[in-house]
Structure formats: structure tokens, C-alpha cells
Amino acid sequence: MSTTSSGIRFDSVTVAYDGNVVLDALDLTVGPGEVMALLGPSGSGKTTALRAVAGFVRPASGRVFLGDRDVTGLPPHRRGIGMVVQQYALFPHMRVADNVAFGLKARKTAKAEIRTRVAEALELTGMGAYARRHPRELSGGQQQRVAIARALAIRPDVLLLDEPLSALDAQLRSGMLAELARLHRELPDVSILYVTHDQVEALTLADRIAVMDRAKLRACGTPRELYRAPTDEFTASFVGGANLLPVTVGTGGVSFGDAEIKVDTGGAARGASATLCVRPHLVGLGDGPNRLTGTVGEIQWRGATHRLYVDVDGHRVMADVRELKAPPAFGESVSLHFSSEDAVLLPAGVSHD
Ligand SMILES: Nc1ncnc2c1ncn2[C@@H]1O[C@H](COP(=O)(O)OP(=O)(O)OP(=O)(O)O)[C@@H](O)[C@H]1O
Ligand SMILES: [Mg+2]
Structure with missing residues (x-):
């Protein structure tokens, strides 16, 4: 599913539910290989922005681009995106390997190729030894690795992570943060949009942070810029x-x-x-x-x-x-x-x- 150009671009994307605007004319570009954190309080529209990229919600207006492809009208499975949601959402009755193979089977990938890709994704997430287990036989952190492996198996250009660490305890979270940083070093071409309301995660992982406040983009910059030279009170108090x-x-x-x-x-x-x-x-x-x-x-x-x-x-x-x-x-x-x-x-x- 790889295309030559990657990256994500929101072009004035507005999303409304029952006439209620929850994402207000978002303009934002995530470069190829860039990690962008979407940081903001609960209800500010972060997940909605992610869902607009994945294709699970249709903008009322505006366009979504992946690289130079306008994907606004495409169904989710044709966007070539890997997504990890907050609650892992592994299939409980399937073994780890089958969970990871899921997206590839849906794409009718050849059997041998599926085996290779599943092994590769499990290796990347440090879960190579767990292929035959069921999700219930794994810890929370391990389940989250499998969810990430499943998203990576299709070799996406774009990885969407929605509060991937929020269900983990503090110590596990900091270990997984380091893991995600390593993963990004090993997959330098994958653009990552990372939703969090945890400023430490955003400051640690992101090349740039987009600060959301009540459906609007409040500020966008490198962690250092936003920390050292915030341009408004909301950003100043939310980032540090x-x-x-x-x-x-x-x-x-x-x-x-x-x-x-x-x-x-x-x-x-x-x-x-x-x-x-x-x-x-x-x-x-x-x-x-x-x-x-x-x-x-x-x-x-x-x-x-x-x-x-x-x-x-x-x-x-x-x-x-x-x-x-x-x-x-x-x-x-x-x-x-x-x-x-x-x-x-x-x-x-x-x-x-
Ligand atoms: N399917 C839906 N129908 C109606 N309103 C919705 C729907 N999904 C989200 N909303 C509303 O849209 C707003 C933004 O929700 P969103 O899930 O994007 O917030 P968020 O920034 O991800 O918050 P959190 O940090 O709590 O996950 C909220 O007010 C929410 O109630
Ligand atoms: Mg959310």
C-alpha cells in the first residue's frame, strides 16, 4: 500500500455532529517521517481529527490528503493507514499472530507474504516469542505492543495512535514511550500522528506538537518553541x-x-x-x-x-x-x-x- 509520497495534510477540515462543530477548520501538515503530537484536554477534538484521517468520520467541509492523494472520499481500508486506538481492541478469540495478520488477510495478501510481515511486525515490537498466545494471556503492555504490530503489519506510510499508553500504569508507560521512540527510529519514513493529553508524552516523542483547545488548533511548534516561547496562555499552561x-x-x-x-x-x-x-x-x-x-x-x-x-x-x-x-x-x-x-x-x- 506504499506510495512514494507520504505525510498528512488537513486542509481546513471541519467536523460536526448534529450541527455541533467539534473540529473547526483544522489546517495542519504532518511531514513525511514526522511525529506530530495532538495535545489537548478532553473533548477538544483530537480523536475526531484522527478519525477524519482514518476515514471513520466524514468532514462537513475541507479535505484530507495523504501525501499528494486527496483521500477525503476514500473508505478507511483504501487509505493504507495503521491505527491504534486507546483500548487495543484485539480480537480475543484470535491468537497474537492472527490478530497481527488481520489487516493483511482483509487485503488478500498472499499467505507466504503474510507470514513474513507478521514475523517482521512482531519482531519490531518485541513480541516475536508470543505469536501463539491469546490476548488474555498477555499483560496490558504486551497487548498494546500487539495492537501496534497489527497496525504496522500493513507497512503503512501513516500511523495514527490514539492515546496508546493511557491504559497502562505510569512505569509501563515510560517504558513504552522509549519503545515508541525506538520504533520510530527503525521506521524513519512513517509519519505518526499521536494523540495524547499527556504533555510528557508529547514533549518526549514529538517532533512538533499541535495544541488543540475546544475544536480549534491553538498553536503548533516544536516542543522547545512551545515550551520556551509560547504565544498564548492556553499553550503556556498546557505545555509545562x-x-x-x-x-x-x-x-x-x-x-x-x-x-x-x-x-x-x-x-x-x-x-x-x-x-x-x-x-x-x-x-x-x-x-x-x-x-x-x-x-x-x-x-x-x-x-x-x-x-x-x-x-x-x-x-x-x-x-x-x-x-x-x-x-x-x-x-x-x-x-x-x-x-x-x-x-x-x-x-x-x-x-x-
Ligand atoms: N459520534 C459522536 N457523536 C456526537 N458527538 C461526538 C461524537 N464523537 C465525539 N463527539 C463529541 O465531539 C467532541 C470532541 O470529541 P473527541 O473524541 O474528538 O475529543 P478528544 O479530544 O479526543 O477527547 P478525549 O481526550 O476525552 O479523548 C466532544 O465534545 C464529543 O462529545
Ligand atoms: Mg479522544
Whole structure:
């Protein structure tokens, strides 16, 4: 089913259920061999976007392209796509090998070829030794590998993964994350669209992240771009924790309560309201540039760091501080600081209420 060109392109794809728009004019391109994470809260339209690519839902308007093929009108089985859904959906009465062979049999692939491909897919997912087992004789993680093997057996150009790790416990999840990264290295030409609401998965696996919010694409960029230089509050808080401080633009910086903060204000007008985004791990305890003073409202020990919640002018500022031998006491007055380069000025509250 391989074509010479791969990749996925959403061209203004809108999906509605009973007149309710759940995917709103999505424009997004996943390059050949690229891993794109679709990240967003529950109900934001992630699965719907995936189903539009797979052909399980028909857009009300817009087109879906795989490479240069317009597949909008094609049935799912003619799209050459591998898909793994959240709940594995293995056939319980079939052995592992037959589960993996399923898509190939449906395509009337020759028997010898099926044997080769099944072995290859099971090998890729580390399940070579389990071909004769039934799904009930496998752990959750192993079942998920089989589901991935089944998706890979047809040698798809495009792999769609819908929260593939969400049913696994935390430890297994991190092991499977590493497995998926390895799999991608072994199949560098396969484009992957990976749905998750877990930012760690998105930051770890994806070449780029598309952030979804209430049926709309909010932002798209490399993990580093979205983390270091988010363009809106929703993205800033969804990709990593963020302090979002209401500030007023001055000259050469902003003011936050009594504090003057030096930051690049771009073209923002003097006197305008804006939001200053600073990541908690970039906020230090003690005196320094861009000093804020407040009282400690809460302290959480998190192993490698202490998270301090400091009340500054009626706002809670989070600071993740490492190597804190003697943490300040609750109610103690403290100073916080951060470098100007670590702060990003965002438009005030445009995205979220
Ligand atoms: N078959 C359907 N009929 C009617 N509404 C639907 C249908 N499928 C999804 N929806 C609605 O579309 C919206 C988007 O759903 P979708 O499954 O794409 O969200 P999601 O981002 O994948 O969420 P989650 O993280 O919970 O899986 C939701 O409001 C959902 O209720
Ligand atoms: Mg979903």
C-alpha cells in the first residue's frame, strides 16, 4: 500500500455532529517521517481529527490528503493507514499472530507474504516469542505492543495512535514511550500522528506538537518553541507548568504590582494589560534581577525540587527550587527572581477565561 509520497495534510477540515462543530477548520501538515503530537484536554477534538484521517468520520467541509492523494472520499481500508486506538481492541478469540495478520488477510495478501510481515511486525515490537498466545494471556503492555504490530503489519506510510499508553500504569508507560521512540527510529519514513493529553508524552516523542483547545488548533511548534516561547496562555499552561502574571506594559519592561520587570515588550503599547509567562523552574529563591517579594503560602517537596507557592500582591507565584537545604517556613517573607530572557510577554487573557 506504499506510495512514494507520504505525510498528512488537513486542509481546513471541519467536523460536526448534529450541527455541533467539534473540529473547526483544522489546517495542519504532518511531514513525511514526522511525529506530530495532538495535545489537548478532553473533548477538544483530537480523536475526531484522527478519525477524519482514518476515514471513520466524514468532514462537513475541507479535505484530507495523504501525501499528494486527496483521500477525503476514500473508505478507511483504501487509505493504507495503521491505527491504534486507546483500548487495543484485539480480537480475543484470535491468537497474537492472527490478530497481527488481520489487516493483511482483509487485503488478500498472499499467505507466504503474510507470514513474513507478521514475523517482521512482531519482531519490531518485541513480541516475536508470543505469536501463539491469546490476548488474555498477555499483560496490558504486551497487548498494546500487539495492537501496534497489527497496525504496522500493513507497512503503512501513516500511523495514527490514539492515546496508546493511557491504559497502562505510569512505569509501563515510560517504558513504552522509549519503545515508541525506538520504533520510530527503525521506521524513519512513517509519519505518526499521536494523540495524547499527556504533555510528557508529547514533549518526549514529538517532533512538533499541535495544541488543540475546544475544536480549534491553538498553536503548533516544536516542543522547545512551545515550551520556551509560547504565544498564548492556553499553550503556556498546557505545555509545562507556567506562572501567568497579569502585568502592565511600561517602557523597557512591565510592572507587576510594585515590582518593575525588565522584559522584551515587543510592540506592546505602553499602559496595555498583558500576561507575563515564567516557568516555575526558572524562578529562583533570594535576591536577583526582577525581584518579587511575597510570603510563602505553601511548600511541596517533590524529591528533586521543592515547589514554593509565594503570594505576591494577591497572586500565587510558583518556584521550583533545587537543592534547598533549609526550606523557608510557611508565612515567611521571601524574595524571588528570574532572568529577563526567561520571561515571555503574552497578550492578556485572549485564550482562556
Ligand atoms: N459520534 C459522536 N457523536 C456526537 N458527538 C461526538 C461524537 N464523537 C465525539 N463527539 C463529541 O465531539 C467532541 C470532541 O470529541 P473527541 O473524541 O474528538 O475529543 P478528544 O479530544 O479526543 O477527547 P478525549 O481526550 O476525552 O479523548 C466532544 O465534545 C464529543 O462529545
Ligand atoms: Mg479522544
